[in-house]
Amino acid sequence: MSVRNLVVATLLLLALLPASAHAVELEVKLAPATSKSAVRAAVGGGALTPLVTGVDFEALEAKARRRTGRPLPDMAAWHRLTLPPGADADAAIRALLTSGRATEAAVAPEPAPPPQVPATDDFTSLQGYLRPAPAGIDSAFAQRDPRTRGKGVRIVDLEYYWTAEHEDLQLDPIATDLGKTTYVQYPNFADEHGTAVFGELVAKDNGFGVTGGVPDATMHGISPVNAAGSYVPAAALTYAGQFLSPGDVVLIEQQTPGPAGGTKYVPLEWNQASFDAIKALSALGIVVMETGGNGGEDLDSAPMLGRFDRSVRDSGAIIGGAGNSTSRAALSFSSHGTRVDLQGWGDSVTTTGSTGNLFGPSLTRRYTNAFNGTSSAGPIVVNAIVAVQSYLKATGQAPYTSAQLRELLRRTGTPQAGTRRIGPLPNVAAALKAIEVDAPTVTLTIADQTVSVAAEDGWGTAVRSLEYRVGEGAWTPYTSPVAVPQGGAVQARATDANGNVGAASLTVPGPPPPPRAEPPALTLVLGPTASFGTFTPGVDRVYTATTSLAATPGAQLTVSGPGFLAGEAGRLARPVQVAVGDAAVTFTQAIGAREVLRTGTYSATATFSLSTAAP
Known part of the structure; x- marks a missing residue:
């Protein structure tokens, strides 16, 4: 027996002292x-x-x-x-x-060990509970879509103790603990039990260790033990309700002795105060998942006083039982009955923490492949609940109530085996497909005025019907490519089994326009710079300058400028005149005898434009 087992054994012996001592x-x-x-x-x-x-x-x-x-x-x-x-x-x-x-x-209830039975040698493949149905709940399906990985949903585990700093959890120990100094963690019962539960749910998707079923959910824990050392699960549950919103989930990893006493454990709501606290959470829209307990009790039996009969009283909680990982039959220690709604694996669960039998050099690096009991079953059911809730929130829908979730997961789950009722094993893929609201994607392609239509529905329920119509014609089932006249419009729509409709449209190009006549090429060539030579002061005279011009015949030639000759010495008094001939351009500049001419160079620029009215 390890040192830790010796400590636990001592605590249990103290609990058996005569009542007069307490x-x-x-x-x-x-x-x-x-x-x-x-x-x-x-x-x-x-x-x-x-x-x-x-x-x-x-x-x-x-x-x-x-x-x-x-x-x-x-x-x-x-x-x-x-x-x-x-x-x-x-x-x-x-x-x-x-x-x-x-x-x-x-x-008042006393602390009972969390619902975990001793480890067995009946191990299965690592994290087989996340694999597709019927063996697992197919959380691997949900992990592929960011909308179904738990984002936007808070989970609170009513748990004695956990190691938030575990390498595969990486949780903030202060933010994670809702109870803090009001409801304090209690390490005297299997201090790695909570770490194992957390790992099934939110272990990081980081390429090592294990991966939780809903790794993007926000994880919290709260202890059922108050600062005075009293076991008050009803108080802790009520306290946690302040921090939660409709659609969030509370997982009760607790059990309590039933009418037979001793280790004949039943769900916590046998305790009336806890029942009232659970009912209060349910009324607030918070989904409560309650482990069924490891007492092997028949919750339909007469000694239960109808407390697990929904027609007598109903807390609103979903109760989970422990099923065999290979057969889905109730394990012998699991409570059972018509009040047990769903099952999870009750043996051979691979996760963080617990005994560390798989790998365990330290508390922050401990893993097991033998976590079990209704303790291991409860988080598996919560994985399915949170995947559904996160999808609903991500798609703008209201989160489901406990009753809606119970109906959905039972209807789409994998049936149990055996006669002890613990409900079906959830099938996440089937549940999500049943509530999928994503429209199919429709694609139209064209080749030689023939339009082909295709549609696909992602991970949804698959395309149920594919139709098309040309113009405003009638909708027709699509079976083969469709010939469409030039300029015609084609619409297509696809409907999946949930009634979601996707659509697309395409217009077939019309006939090409007639070729446009190219305008004739225009050419305009001017000769060298025209020069007036040297001006003579004091003499009335008209000076001329000429340059050659070659232009496309019939085109229209326009001239702008040149305006006045100007230079550093100033500007001449009269503007330059332009005359355009067929082969030359003549510029004239008149200068009067009284005009002042200063030494320097004068220049101006004329712009010639050639155009045609031909098409």
């Missing part, structure tokens, strides 16, 4: 308008403290009424009654109930 703890739901002093008087004393602290009940109540129009279970009425050592718990309960001071009273 105070007697009761969970009591006070009747309306009952004072604390009246409760204490009914049992002859004792300390009475609220079961739930740190919660704004009015805010939760308002949120629930806005969503459902119905009140929440009154969690503020629940109290912890502490009686002196040796007190008669049964007598105190009778006194409270017969006096009318309490509507519910029971011995």
Whole structure:
């Protein structure tokens, strides 16, 4: 026996000491308008403290009424009654109930080991529970689409202890722990149990270790043990509800002794305070996945008092059982009955943490291939729940309620074997295809005025019908390429089995336009620069300058400029005149005898344009 096992064994022996050595703890739901002093008087004393602290009940109540129009279970009425050592718990309960001071009273639950059975040698392939149905739940299918990997969904695990810093989780230990100093982690029961649960869900998709079924979900844990050391799962569940939104998921990795006592463990909601807390979460739109417990109990049996009969009372939780990893029959230790909705693998689960029998040099690098019990089964069902919820959110739909999820996953799951009812094994691929809202993609291609139509539906339900129409004609099933006249428009549409419709259209090119007549080529060639020579001052004279011109016959020639001759010495008083002939251009410049001429060079520029009206 390892040192850790020795510690656990010592703790369990202490729990078996005579009742006289410990105070007697009761969970009591006070009747309306009952004072604390009246409760204490009914049992002859004792300390009475609220079961739930740190919660704004009015805010939760308002949120629930806005969503459902119905009140929440009154969690503020629940109290912890502490009686002196040796007190008669049964007598105190009778006194409270017969006096009318309490509507519910029971011995407070004590910490029970999480629902995990000893490891066995019946191992299967690593992470086979993520593989396609019927062997696994096909989380591998969901991991291929970013919308179905858990993004946008929070998971809270009601768990004693976990190692957030594990190399394959890489979680912030402070942000991950919702309870912090109010509900403190309790390492006295298999401190790597929570790490194993976390790994099944959100282990990183990083190329080493294992990969969670919904690695993009946001993971949290909260302990059922408060700062005073009391085991108060109902209080922790209620406290966690403050941080969650509709569609988020709470996983209860706890169990409690049923009517047979001892290790005959049943789902936690056997405890009435926990039932009320779960019902409150359900009313807030939070999906609660409750492990069925490892007591091997028949939840339909008479000693269960109808507490697991939905027609008697219904917390709204989905309850999960543990199935054999190869046969899907209920394992002997799993609770079973009509109230058990779905199953997961109860043996041979490969994940982070736990015993470290696969690899385990340290807590942050520990892996197992033998995690088991309803403990390992619960996260497998949660993987399917979260994949559905994240897809719904990613596609703009409202998240499902527990009842909708239960119906979907049971309808699309792989049936169980055997007679002990624990429900089907979820099939993520089938569930997602059943709610898929993605339209098929339609493609049209053209070759020689013949249009071909194709469609595909990604990972959806597949194309059920493919139709086309030309222009405004009738829709016709597509069977072969379609001849379409030039300039004609073709539309096509594809419908999948869920009724999602995708469409595309194409216009066939019309006949080409007649060739355009090319305009004649135009040519314009000017000779060298024209020069007036040297101007003579004081003499009236008209100077001329000529250059050659060759242009396309019949074309129209226009001239702009040249304006005035100008230079550094100034500008002449009169503009240059231009005359265009068939083969030459003549420029004339008139200068008067009285005009002032300064020494220097004068120049100007003329622009010639050639055009035609021919097409």
